[in-house]
Amino acid sequence: MVARIVEVEAYLGENDPAAHAAAGNTARTSVLFGPPGHAYVYFIYGNHYCLNVSCEREGKAGSVLFRALEPLLGIEEMARARDLALQPLPDLRKLTSGPGRLAEAFGITRIRDNGCDLTSPASGLWIGDDGFRPGKLEMTPRIGIRKAADRPLRYTIAGNPFLSGKKTLARD
DNA sequence: GTATCGATTAGC
């Protein structure tokens, strides 16, 4: 399966009240304090996994949350993982437009993928560069948080149809 | 040990 990253949010580490790292280096957040480029997977609301990549050098927390993807390859497999019918025509946005959704589409769990090296193609899950360069980017406040909700740390590809949120889903 | 809540989603 392959998908393009179209929406992310930055979490700044121990000084960011909205970041899990604000609670310090615990069993849950240890990956955030490890070397960069590794997967931080957490379980939320008793229902969903979400995927981050650690960004700062070892010892310093800081991460990027993947909030939405544009499916490119393996759409059938993603639909199966999301338990959505592929016929007659699936709404592709339902596959990966949201942090919990994209994790489910890729079968990401904390047990399997937490700590995974996202910089290595040898990993089952990794980030690559296919040469695509987005056009205009937009910065908006982060979604779904209660603390530090005003900081514009959400980055999206302007106008991309696969962005998360009911607003984008309701369009067309 | 118990109480509370959350970087969400689906359904009414």
Add this chain to the structure above:
DNA sequence: CTAATCGATACA
């Protein structure tokens, strides 16, 4: 708008 649902965290 609310329910679902459970691990991490705060507190006694």
